[in-house]
Each structure stands twice: as structure tokens, then as C-alpha cells.
Amino acid sequence: MTDKEKNTPEDGARKPKLPPGMVPRSPKMPPGIASKTAAAKTPASAASASKTTSASSGRTKPGTAKPPGKRPGLPPSKKMPPAGGDGATSELKYTRADFSSDQDVRWCPGCGDYAVLATTQRLMPELGVRPEDTVFISGIGCSSRFPYYMNTYGMHSIHGRAPAFATGLKASRPDLDVWVITGDGDALSIGGNHLIHLMRRNVNLQILLFNNQIYGLTKGQYSPTSEVGKVTKSTPFGSVDHPFNPSAVVLGADATFVARTMDRDPKHMKSILMQAHAHTGTGFVEVYQNCNIFNDGAFFEYTEKTSKAERTIFIETGKPLVYENGTKGLRLNGLEMESLDLESGNYSVDDCLVYDDASRDLAGVMSRLFWKENMPQPFGVFYREERDTYDQLLHDQVSDVLKKRGPGSIEDLLHSGDTWTIE
Ligand SMILES: Cc1ncc(C[n+]2csc(CCOP(=O)(O)OP(=O)(O)O)c2C)c(N)n1
Numbered sequence: 001m002t003d004k005e006k007n008t009p010e011d012g013a014r015k016p017k018l019p020p021g022m023v024p025r026s027p028k029m030p031p032g033i034a035s036k037t038a039a040a041k042t043p044a045s046a047a048s049a050s051k052t053t054s055a056s057s058g059r060t061k062p063g064t065a066k067p068p069g070k071r072p073g074l075p076p077s078k079k080m081p082p083a084g085g086d087g088a089t090s091e092l093k094y095t096r097a098d099f100s101s102d103q104d105v106r107w108c109p110g111c112g113d114y115a116v117l118a119t120t121q122r123l124m125p126e127l128g129v130r131p132e133d134t135v136f137i138s139g140i141g142c143s144s145r146f147p148y149y150m151n152t153y154g155m156h157s158i159h160g161r162a163p164a165f166a167t168g169l170k171a172s173r174p175d176l177d178v179w180v181i182t183g184d185g186d187a188l189s190i191g192g193n194h195l196i197h198l199m200r201r202n203v204n205l206q207i208l209l210f211n212n213q214i215y216g217l218t219k220g221q222y223s224p225t226s227e228v229g230k231v232t233k234s235t236p237f238g239s240v241d242h243p244f245n246p247s248a249v250v251l252g253a254d255a256t257f258v259a260r261t262m263d264r265d266p267k268h269m270k271s272i273l274m275q276a277h278a279h280t281g282t283g284f285v286e287v288y289q290n291c292n293i294f295n296d297g298a299f300f301e302y303t304e305k306t307s308k309a310e311r312t313i314f315i316e317t318g319k320p321l322v323y324e325n326g327t328k329g330l331r332l333n334g335l336e337m338e339s340l341d342l343e344s345g346n347y348s349v350d351d352c353l354v355y356d357d358a359s360r361d362l363a364g365v366m367s368r369l370f371w372k373e374n375m376p377q378p379f380g381v382f383y384r385e386e387r388d389t390y391d392q393l394l395h396d397q398v399s400d401v402l403k404k405r406g407p408g409s410i411e412d413l414l415h416s417g418d419t420w421t422i423e
């Protein structure tokens, strides 16, 4: 029997020999990258993947377990993730159904959340990840019901704290592929502090902020992204709060991947989610999401056919900033963007700025278009930077200290240094 076999119980669950709670970096790993692909599991352990727990109860939600999938005897994962990847293995052949749970979806008919769910479920097989290596962690809100509907591990945690749960999980299990699901209230009101620390730490996960500019679950109070003057139950005479611009907030917190997409463009959403997943570090994606019950049409000027071309610009690195079916473009005038009329005869596409998502300054300028009424709203990847991740740095530090000082003892630690006995 090999050491590995001795260390693997019958259910196939991995038992790393480790400092408490840490997973060793795989020898096959590309430098600086933590694999999110765990060791292959038996069908029995794969079947237990559909378990969404509630932090308040700590128990598995009744009825969330799914019967074993159609795929007995999955081949073990052989390929390590590509650099910057997130546990992808090209050998897996899953379908959307494998990532869809048996739970009834409880969102209002017509809610934009459905589109995000469908896109994510369709995307997962393309990422080549396994349900049992994937975890969706949410806070509280309509959008935060998301983990129930994914046939993966999941946690419906507490309000605004999904980043904290996710950071803890990645610190102890950097091999897992973790997604945080949050709303504009969850992420930017009660969870605002947690959001910014997730960004500066650059924990290796994806975070989807469903921005519907309202508290949906609690029936329509204004949120930190609601516009000034918003009349709601909690602001009967109109909100006087200056709203947050989520992409500017996270750029200010030194996020390493910042993107925006919309519920009504699933193709674009899928491409953005794929890029966020491929990013090593925190992949922040803001999704403009329609709450058709309490804030219907908040983003219609950007999402509906009649105005979309005029009011949006889809940005891509290496491509000139053009919009409105190629009739308009953007260029920098000092530190401000200005719009060019490409039909006037005065300008051509060559005068437009070629976008580069490696520039934090440019990303800052693009994120500020949010405030400019006559400017199109950008969608796409604003900013992308490779920087060490918190989980990898933490793991490396623990490994280094262990190498130098050997395993420690909590007992010894507690009785070391300046301690005394009260008699
Ligand atoms: C500690 C705490 N405070 C307040 C609430 C009430 N509450 C539940 S969801 C929510 C806001 C949700 O809004 P958002 O994050 O935008 O999610 P949406 O429902 O719009 O998807 C609030 C204030 C709560 N559940 N817990």
C-alpha cells in the first residue's frame, strides 16, 4: 500500500498531512498557483456534493442532497490547472444538469437572477471543474439564495459576511474553487468593510455582485447603489444618499480583476465569468440585474435594444473604444474621456483610444463614466493585474515557518512568554 492509499479512506476523501487546516501545494503546480482541483473522489463522495448549509443552523438543508449523477467512476483528474486557471481539467465531461440542484427556484418570475444562474450553470462544464471541488458562498438577499440552486457545495451565510467565510475557506482549502455571491445591499451596506478587505488581500476566488440598486428580499428599500432621489418605502421623499459606484469602490481597494456585465446579455456574461475564473486572485464581477418587482427597468437604457447601442460601450483590451454601431468612439482628452462622432468626417476609428485593461489609471477613468450622463456605460473587463494571492502567501508562510521551526503546540504557545498564575 502506498502512502497515498494509506492516507485515503474508503470514501475517497483526501486527508492531507498538514499543519492544521492547510493543504500542501501540489508538486505539479505551476509556480505561484494554488490548484482548485481536489483529488478524484468516488461516486459516493461526488453524490454528497450537493449540500448547501446555512451558517445559522450549521446543518445541511433538508432535501438538498442530489442522487448520484449519471457518471459513475469519474476518471481521476490528471491535469493541473493552466497558469492563472482555477482548477480546470479538460478531461471532464459535465453538463449544465450536473451543476443544477433539485431545489425549486424561489425568485419572482422575470427576475434577472435567473439569467445569472442559467449562465453560471452552463459555464461550469466549460470550465472543466468538478461540482465536488466547487463552493458557492453567499450572504443574505434574493441573490444570496443562489447556492441552493447549484449542485455544488455551498453556504448561505450571514448578511455581508460571505467574503469572510470565503477567505477562511480559501485559507484552509486553497485547492477549492470558491465563488462568492452577493447583492448591492449585502456587499456594500452591511458587508462594505468585508468587501474591501477581500479586494486588497486578493483572495483567489470569484465574486459576483448582483446590482439591482435595491434591497429585493426585504421588499424594496433603497440600497447604497440606488440613485439620488429614489423613492422607496424607506425613502418616501426620495433618497438623499450619494450612491456607490461598485467598480470604483473595488478599484480603490486595489482589486486585481474588475469587470461589469448585465443579466440580459448572457453571452457577454459568460465570457466575463470565464475570464474572472481564469484570473488568479479575486475576480470581481458586477452584474446589472433587473429586480422586476421593486426596481423594474433600473438598467433598461443599457440592456434594451432601443437604447443599448447608444448607451453602452463594450470594452476589450487591444480594441479601439467604439460604440453605437461604430458611429461613435472615445478618446482621452487630458484625464477625461471624450466622445467622438465618427460620422462627422473629422475623426476615424484610428483616433479612438485602444483599450488596455493592464492600466489601473485607464480603468479608473472608465469606472468614472458611471457618473457622466452623456457617456456610454462600459461593460467588459476594466482592469486585470497579476499579484500574489492571500491564500498562496499564507500557505507559503506557514510552510516556511514549519520548515524553520517545526510544528508548534498551542499548549506551549499559551504557556510561553509573559504568563503568570493567579493564586
Ligand atoms: C444583520 C441583518 N440585518 C438586516 C437584515 C435584513 N436584510 C435581509 S436581505 C437585506 C438586503 C438585501 O439586499 P441586496 O443585498 O441588494 O440583495 P437582493 O435581495 O437585492 O438580491 C437586508 C437589509 C438581515 N437579514 N440581517
Ligand code: SF4
Binding pocket: 106, 107, 108, 110, 111, 112, 113, 142, 143, 212, 216, 217, 290, 291, 292, 293, 294
Ligand atoms: S424581489 Fe426582485 S430581486 Fe428578489 S426575486 Fe423578486 S424580482 Fe428578483
Ligand SMILES: [Mg+2]
Binding pocket: 141, 183, 184, 185, 210, 211, 212, 213, 214, 215, 216, 223
Ligand atoms: Mg439588491
